[in-house]
Amino acid sequence: MNIGGLQVGFGTEIQDKISLNIYLSGCKNNKRCDRNKCHNPKLLNFKHGKSYTECAEYITSMLCTNLIECVCLLGGEPLDQDESSLINLIKEIKHVRDIPLYMYSGYDDKDFLIDKKAILGVSEIIYGHYEKDCIKNSL
Numbered sequence: 001m002n003i004g005g006l007q008v009g010f011g012t013e014i015q016d017k018i019s020l021n022i023y024l025s026g027c028k029n030n031k032r033c034d035r036n037k038c039h040n041p042k043l044l045n046f047k048h049g050k051s052y053t054e055c056a057e058y059i060t061s062m063l064c065t066n067l068i069e070c071v072c073l074l075g076g077e078p079l080d081q082d083e084s085s086l087i088n089l090i091k092e093i094k095h096v097r098d099i100p101l102y103m104y105s106g107y108d109d110k111d112f113l114i115d116k117k118a119i120l121g122v123s124e125i126i127y128g129h130y131e132k133d134c135i136k137n138s139l
Contacts, residue, residue: 001085002026004042004049004076006058008068014102017069020062022089025049027077033106033129043076052089063096070100070123079105079116090120102126 002025009019026046029035035044042048062068071093078086090101100123107113108128117125 002049028080073103
């Protein structure tokens with residue numbers, strides 16, 4: 001699993017919270033999104049970016065600061081990642097610090113998302129196709 005970018009968000013991803021945003025590379029586009037309107041077109045490729053192991057030290061150091069209030073997994077498409085790799089990433093984050101973890105997904109099948117939320121142990125999934133200036137749904 002590759003990470004296409006890391007960023008600190010100041011209330012834009014999760015209102016009134018400073019987040020560590022982890023952008024996962026890769027999207028299978030099995031949701032039939034319009035790729036021309038993709039929020040992160042560089043992250044469609046699963047090979048973009050660096051492996052998680054190359055980013056782990058930085059992620060750990062950021063989680064150990066009092067600045068970060070939550071973690072956001074974005075993409076690409078987080079739910080198109082290898083599930084065991086995604087579970088391991090989430091476990092490692094929670095091992096460093098028990099912190100709220102949010103995931104942005106382009107999927108909109110509520111039953112699928114409810115199952116994934118339980119399996120992955122994330123706090124919330126913000127879901128639906130990306131549309132600029134559109135309020136997202138969440139579970």
